Amino acid sequence: MNCRECIEHLYEYLDREMTPELEREIRAHLADCPPCGEQHDFEAIFLKFLRARCTAQGAPLDLRRRILEELFDE
């Protein structure tokens, strides 16, 4: 595992979407390579930030009411 490969697979690693073998290789590389480790932390911060900022909005109550009416008041 070199740095380029590690960075290429970083998102899959953060998303926990890889084989156990590859996951072990990445984890070992991150432990040995401070620059890749820092980039890993940055990407983790970014993904957490995205989720926190984009989930605040939910369906308007009025939409919920209209859907219930349309579905069940027939």
Next chain:
Amino acid sequence: MTSPPPSPPPPDADQKRSTFEREALVHLDSLYRVALRLTGNEADAQDLVQEAVLRAYRAWEQYTPGTNARGWLLTILRNLFINEYRRRSRHPETVDVDTIEPYAVFPEIQDEDPQATFFDRIVDDEVLRALDQLPHVFREAVMLSDVEGLSYDEIATVLDVPVGTVKSRLFRGRRLLQSRLYEYAVSQGYIKGQTS
């Protein structure tokens, strides 16, 4: 619980209703958020969700209870959007997304702000605006993964593409979004950035 309706529906309709409420309508927030990012405006998003939910209810017999209701609903919503809304709500994509190779932001900020505290100063509306400005194929992949938390397999099913395509779109979509937020932060003076 609510009081019984004036003329009680037959038991199977009653059961369909309660199953649908429990397994499908709990995902209304997800459906609306995705619809809003797809259509770009609240009125179309509401219409899209309403129509998608109605279709899902009519096709409810095709859904296996206990399986992935959210993925099933999002697939219906997205197909409906592609077929009915996309042409009139947004212009067709004019950029070839395969040629987009966004740069990595981390090397630009690692000396000045490695913990990326500049993100904290960017308001929600600006983040959503940046998401909305991504090319469509990147926007929907990022939305389904990073906002709604779907797995790669689930995203592949909703978008009807191979998992490898999901990975590639997520990689480039996230980087593109990151670079635009970084450029915004630089323009607002939240971070100095590399002077090139």
